[in-house]
Amino acid sequence: MHDFNYLRPKSLADAVAAFKNAGDGRYLAGGQTMIPVMKQRLASPSDVIDLSQVPELKGIAVNGGIVAIGAMTSHAEVAASKDVQAAIPALADLASGIGDPHVRNRGTIGGSIANNDPAADYPAAVVGLNATVVTDRRRIAAADFFTGMFGTALEEGELVTRVEFPTPEAAAYEKFLHPASRFALVGVFVARTKSGVRAAVTGAGPCVFRETVLEQALTRTFAANAVKNIDIDASNLNSDIHGSAEYRAHLVGVLAARAVAKAR
Amino acid sequence: MPRISLTVNGKPVAHEVEARTLLVQYLRETLKLTGTHVGCDTSQCGACVVHVDGRAVKSCTMLAVQADGARVTTIEGLAPAGKLHPMQQAFHENHGLQCGFCTPGMVMASVALVQGNPDPTDAQVRHGLEGNLCRCTGYQNIVKAVLAGAKAMRT
Ligand SMILES: Cc1cc2nc3c(=O)[nH]c(=O)nc-3n(C[C@H](O)[C@H](O)[C@H](O)COP(=O)(O)OP(=O)(O)OC[C@H]3O[C@@H](n4cnc5c(N)ncnc54)[C@H](O)[C@@H]3O)c2cc1C
Ligand code: FES
Ligand code: FES
Numbered sequence: 001m002h003d004f005n006y007l008r009p010k011s012l013a014d015a016v017a018a019f020k021n022a023g024d025g026r027y028l029a030g031g032q033t034m035i036p037v038m039k040q041r042l043a044s045p046s047d048v049i050d051l052s053q054v055p056e057l058k059g060i061a062v063n064g065g066i067v068a069i070g071a072m073t074s075h076a077e078v079a080a081s082k083d084v085q086a087a088i089p090a091l092a093d094l095a096s097g098i099g100d101p102h103v104r105n106r107g108t109i110g111g112s113i114a115n116n117d118p119a120a121d122y123p124a125a126v127v128g129l130n131a132t133v134v135t136d137r138r139r140i141a142a143a144d145f146f147t148g149m150f151g152t153a154l155e156e157g158e159l160v161t162r163v164e165f166p167t168p169e170a171a172a173y174e175k176f177l178h179p180a181s182r183f184a185l186v187g188v189f190v191a192r193t194k195s196g197v198r199a200a201v202t203g204a205g206p207c208v209f210r211e212t213v214l215e216q217a218l219t220r221t222f223a224a225n226a227v228k229n230i231d232i233d234a235s236n237l238n239s240d241i242h243g244s245a246e247y248r249a250h251l252v253g254v255l256a257a258r259a260v261a262k263a264r
Numbered sequence: 265m266p267r268i269s270l271t272v273n274g275k276p277v278a279h280e281v282e283a284r285t286l287l288v289q290y291l292r293e294t295l296k297l298t299g300t301h302v303g304c305d306t307s308q309c310g311a312c313v314v315h316v317d318g319r320a321v322k323s324c325t326m327l328a329v330q331a332d333g334a335r336v337t338t339i340e341g342l343a344p345a346g347k348l349h350p351m352q353q354a355f356h357e358n359h360g361l362q363c364g365f366c367t368p369g370m371v372m373a374s375v376a377l378v379q380g381n382p383d384p385t386d387a388q389v390r391h392g393l394e395g396n397l398c399r400c401t402g403y404q405n406i407v408k409a410v411l412a413g414a415k416a417m418r419t
Contacts, residue, residue, distance in 0.1 A: 100395025
């Protein structure tokens with residue numbers, strides 16, 4: 001890893017200013033992606049801006065049907081939060097299955113969605129629940145946030161401050177674990193909401209996406225049988241040594257059925 | 265160079281470190297606490313697990329500067345010198361190790377697991393050790409050891 005200036009701002013304004021003043025700045029959240037990436041010298045920022053002391057990025061608040069989670073909230077905190085468990089059990093459940101306990105103790109929701117790994121879990125919840133990503137400068141709808149493989153709508157230096165999840169009527173997440181990394185080989189998030197049924201798929205393609213075939217079937221009947229043997233188009237899905245596109249397409253239906261069966 | 269001060273195994277320490285220094289490097293190379301191992305250096309294996317403010321973390325995936333002000337416990341700090349922590353004793357008695365390379369991380373992960381869940385099931389132990397790899401034991405006796413260690417920690 002190349003050396004860098006280490007900065008630990010104490011406010012949101014200072015964090016954003018630190019980025020502006022840096023030659024090649026990068027924010028550091030839990031470091032569970034950033035540190036491995038810097039070790040491999042895939043990133044060699046001049047300035048690393050540690051977000052751990054920024055109070056505006058902390059905390060979980062449930063208010064008027066919205067669960068707002070601060071960007072620096074760890075996966076372990078979301079998993080253990082009584083408020084999240086009560087309002088959106090599917091979200092606490094998803095967080096409890098990310099990586100392993102040590103990764104969950106450090107990794108954060110803000111870092112996960114800013115990174116947008118094609119096999120990450122949180123993007124499925126953000127899209128599946130139609131959440132809003134709040135930044136230091138604007139509000140971004142889930143549909144506009146994830147733009148492609150490791151791509152997001154975030155501008156240079158734009159800082160995610162929190163994610164606002166509307167409470168669904170029922171929801172669940174199911175993933176098929178990559179046997180080594182615990183990332184999602186395929187993950188499906190289903191939600192029955194006031195404005196309709198949503199189904200988001202991660203791991204299967206280059207970026208999280210809504211699967212309209214699932215959504216149409218589940219709108220007709222929100223039951224496992226409605227999607228168990230459903231035909232999913234494999235043409236845009238990933239093929240690699242872990243599974244072919246057809247295998248992933250099949251998993252989408254299987255996992256959707258399991259998710260619907262446990263949705264609450 | 266940034267200056268950090270923290271508490272390691274109950275003792276206050278302070279040093280100037282390069283910003284890029286990993287917590288595990290600081291522990292092993294500066295403090296000479298070589299009980300914490302580096303198995304992979306790619307965040308996968310858990311041999312480097314220590315407790316930071318009571319939580320298990322991979323010390324190869326944390327910067328020393330991020331531990332500024334924190335309370336760190338390593339395998340050396342788990343029990344007084346010459347004594348074994350009940351979890352270490354349980355690994356010893358249940359053949360929870362062969363070569364021993366993964367063991368410091370396994371023990372630290374197991375202690376954190378039991379602190380959060382004093383009476384775990386077999387399945388909860390396996391889920392709780394997903395971040396720790398062992399090339400020798402086949403895990404069977406590790407799980408046995410953790411269940412025995414949990415019981416010993418309860419009494
Ligand atoms: C062994 C292992 C297993 C894992 N398994 C899984 C898994 O099963 N599922 C899963 O989803 N993930 C998994 N992860 C990834 C993990 O969830 C990471 O924590 C996450 O991807 C990144 O979050 P972080 O807080 O560590 O961010 P960092 O690594 O600190 O940062 C990641 C990126 O996001 C940027 N960033 C961070 N915070 C913000 C912010 N608030 N605003 C703007 N940009 C920001 C950083 O600049 C950086 O580019 C795993 C990681 C490891 C090491
Ligand atoms: S050395 Fe840290 S996870 Fe392997
Ligand atoms: S005892 Fe050898 S790696 Fe676990």
